[in-house]
Amino acid sequence: MVSGYGKGGDLVAAREVFGRMPERNLVSWSAMVDACVRAGEFGEALRVFDRMMTERFRPDVVVLVSALKACAHLGAVERGRWVHGYLETESFGGRPANVLLETALVDMYCKCGCLEEAWRVFHGVQQGDVVLWNAMIGGLAMNGYGQRALELFRKMVHKGFMPNESTFIVVLCACTHTGRVDEGKEIFDSMQNYGIKPQREHYGCLADLLGRAGCVEEAEALLLDMPMEPQASQWGALMSSCQMHNDINVGERVGKRLIELEPDDGGRYVVLFNLYAINGRWEEARAIRQMMEERGAKKETGLSFIEWNGLVHEFMSGDTRHPQTRKIYALLEDIERRLQLIGYVKDTSQVIMDMDDEEDKGITISYHSERLALAFGILNIPQGIPIRIVKNLRVCRDCHVHSKLVSKIYQREIIVRDRHRFHVFCDGVCSCNDYW
Ligand SMILES: [Zn+2]
Numbered sequence: 001m002v003s004g005y006g007k008g009g010d011l012v013a014a015r016e017v018f019g020r021m022p023e024r025n026l027v028s029w030s031a032m033v034d035a036c037v038r039a040g041e042f043g044e045a046l047r048v049f050d051r052m053m054t055e056r057f058r059p060d061v062v063v064l065v066s067a068l069k070a071c072a073h074l075g076a077v078e079r080g081r082w083v084h085g086y087l088e089t090e091s092f093g094g095r096p097a098n099v100l101l102e103t104a105l106v107d108m109y110c111k112c113g114c115l116e117e118a119w120r121v122f123h124g125v126q127q128g129d130v131v132l133w134n135a136m137i138g139g140l141a142m143n144g145y146g147q148r149a150l151e152l153f154r155k156m157v158h159k160g161f162m163p164n165e166s167t168f169i170v171v172l173c174a175c176t177h178t179g180r181v182d183e184g185k186e187i188f189d190s191m192q193n194y195g196i197k198p199q200r201e202h203y204g205c206l207a208d209l210l211g212r213a214g215c216v217e218e219a220e221a222l223l224l225d226m227p228m229e230p231q232a233s234q235w236g237a238l239m240s241s242c243q244m245h246n247d248i249n250v251g252e253r254v255g256k257r258l259i260e261l262e263p264d265d266g267g268r269y270v271v272l273f274n275l276y277a278i279n280g281r282w283e284e285a286r287a288i289r290q291m292m293e294e295r296g297a298k299k300e301t302g303l304s305f306i307e308w309n310g311l312v313h314e315f316m317s318g319d320t321r322h323p324q325t326r327k328i329y330a331l332l333e334d335i336e337r338r339l340q341l342i343g344y345v346k347d348t349s350q351v352i353m354d355m356d357d358e359e360d361k362g363i364t365i366s367y368h369s370e371r372l373a374l375a376f377g378i379l380n381i382p383q384g385i386p387i388r389i390v391k392n393l394r395v396c397r398d399c400h401v402h403s404k405l406v407s408k409i410y411q412r413e414i415i416v417r418d419r420h421r422f423h424v425f426c427d428g429v430c431s432c433n434d435y436w
């Protein structure tokens with residue numbers, strides 16, 4: 001029943017049945033961890049996993065894969081390494097001789113931004129399959145190594161592995177993150193050579209590639225002409241491109257379509273509002289804001305996670321729940337002063353909707369969740385160890401500049417995984433080359 005509820009996405013029911021069980025075995029623990037992962041409660045998944053380990057159950061492949069998935073989502077590499085170590089010593093005689101586990105390890109290390117370790121696992125695999133290759137190619141792409149991802153894709157084909165639908169998604173992603181429009185189009189066209197018909201996601205990837213590279217009209221046409229109905233996520237990606245290139249013509253059409261598709265998602269109103277506002281079209285901006293208020297649409301809260309000493313610390317924008325809150329805010333103010341000395345000016349263009357006047361805007365942006373996590377990292381993590389942050393939304397422009405400068409002033413390596421990709425900030429520059 002736990003497993004059934006879990007698979008159906010009903011975590012509350014799964015928890016209840018699990019809680020009432022007089023006796024639990026490996027299957028029930030495993031089902032509970034899986035239920036948490038499916039419901040997106042990754043912190044809880046790890047806590048359940050820990051309890052299972054304390055009660056001395058010997059984990060099997062299924063539950064270890066679930067635990068690794070949770071680590072990957074939280075960017076909890078210390079925990080992930082622990083699972084890796086466990087595999088090497090405890091159960092599988094020296095190496096995790098199971099391609100499911102090896103893939104989960106590669107995926108976890110990639111999603112935590114630890115490419116070296118991902119490579120080591122990948123190269124140690126004796127009998128890989130296409131899913132494993134996809135994980136490694138996708139990991140390279142996500143970490144900003146588009147070129148290496150494409151090379152690995154060619155190597156995979158050369159070795160006789162048959163690419164599948166997911167392969168083309170990660171490969172197109174590799175092109176997107178590095179702005180390779182022509183190569184992306186070629187790869188998209190080559191799909192039929194492998195007997196694969198492009199699905200909605202593939203069209204979406206190609207549209208995203210075009211949009212980010214500035215061809216927003218071409219991207220819009222592609223979404224309109226594709227054989228299936230595009231979804232909100234695809235229009236949403238195009239909308240961020242319109243924002244990035246400040247294209248009000250396409251942006252207005254796409255923005256309205258998105259509000260129609262998801263009237264309850266406040267974020268949809270905010271982007272269109274901002275696009276109008278930046279272009280000085282205040283009347284229309286106000287109308288959108290009013291519509292949002294009338295419908296009671298809510299914005300998704302920004303959340304950032306940072307792992308330290310085996311614990312995952314969570315921060316919301318403007319959060320004051322953390323025990324170190326006082327120290328964190330003091331440090332942020334201190335950082336602000338140091339940055340102003342070197343001529344840093346806030347870019348508030350992306351948060352116009354939050355507040356009405358310039359000063360307040362400045363205050364809000366200083367407390368975006370990733371900044372709180374970053375300050376926590378500087379305070380707690382010793383020099384020489386990278387600060388790893390995972391964020392649920394896209395990093396905003398101002399926080400991006402901020403992280404670059406902090407990496408220089410404090411001489412820290414800062415690794416931020418946002419909704420789409422990794423940013424590795426080091427000595428004042430970011431691995432994404434400001435393209436994200
Ligand atoms: Zn921000």
Ligand SMILES: [Zn+2]
Pocket residue numbers: 400422423424430431432433434435436
């Ligand atoms: Zn970046």
